[in-house]
Amino acid sequence: AQRVTQPEKLLSVFKGAPVELKCNYSYSGSPELFWYVQYSRQRLQLLLRHISRESIKGFTADLNKGETSFHLKKPFAQEEDSAMYYCALRHGSARQLTFGSGTQLTVLP
């Protein structure tokens, strides 16, 4: 069965510092990996997906199949990055997502 693990429930960094939110997955096939973000009082929204290899709001994530990881990184955190971040996996022909437990990021001034 597929599984997504986010080991950090809470993460605090200072503004301007680098940030990395960890995500590990277990799945025997070729997964699609996503990062979703939920800002305070807003709905859950897609931040980025691994297949597009894009940088959104300065965030990037690289799929490492050897380490089965999809860590989210940003070189210089901003206060507006404070939010809940979820790593998610879509597997095989299924269209639904399996979510990690989420990491609450707080960027301190």
Added chain:
Amino acid sequence: SAVISQKPSRDICQRGTSLTIQCQVDSQVTMMFWYRQQPGQSLTLIATANQGSEATYESGFVIDKFPISRPNLTFSTLTVSNMSPEDSSIYLCSVEGVSSSYNEQFFGPGTRLTVL
């Protein structure tokens, strides 16, 4: 993209009663899902709402407890039946749409349910 609305946005219910949550999408979509987010927990898929046929439930969820309707391609309901305090959660509707040439899941604002 797809814009999703849910009703009600929140409710406080008594044990043993039932609540029906509505999900409305501004465009026709094939795939529609219902998730639950218990306090302090991540999102867990309850079921996939299929238009014109019975919903497909995930392990641990049954139709008697969470009946789902999908009468057309823009609307679905989830009922939480015979509620207990353990059903207190946020219930989210999501749909699959296309954004920037990729399939993407869009989420509704959620329905916050408290069962006393």
